[in-house]
Amino acid sequence: MIDRLEKEVDMLERHLQVLKMVIESEPIGIVKMSNETGYPHHKVRYSLRVLEEENLIEPSSQGAITTERTSEFVDELGGKLDDIMGKLEEMKIDSMPSDVD
Template sequence: MIDRLEKEVDMLERHLQVLRMVIENEPIGIVKMSNETGYPHHKVRYSLRVLEEENLIEPSSQGAITTEETQAFVDDLDGKVEEIVDKLDEMKIEDATAIEG
């Protein structure tokens, strides 16, 4: 159960790193992103597809570029991450004796 969550967080981290590269270097292609991140081409391609499905990037003849929705997503991101962190903090079992009781 936790392993699955950890894999999802790792994948989200990769998607966000790819998005950051597009924002900072647009237009940018798969090869350059792969070389700079160290992620294999197929993982970069998958992240780009996910970001495109979310309307955060779009393809161009020179490489991936941001969309009109990208900035709003970035503006909301920190707040959403904080909400998730708060939920995860609430799930912690601080006192193992409470389980034994």
């Protein structure tokens, strides 16, 4: 159960790293992103596809570029991550009752 959550967080981290690269270096292509991040081409391509489906980037002849929605998403991201971290913090079990094995 926790392993799946960890994998999802790792994938989200990759998607956000790819988005950050597009924001900072647009237009940018898969090869350059792969070389700079160390992620294989297929993982960068998948992240780009997810970001495109979310309307955060779009393809151009020179590479990926941001959309009108990108800045709104970035502005809201910190608050959403804080909310998620709060929920995760609430899920912690600080001490288990002594009769639980």
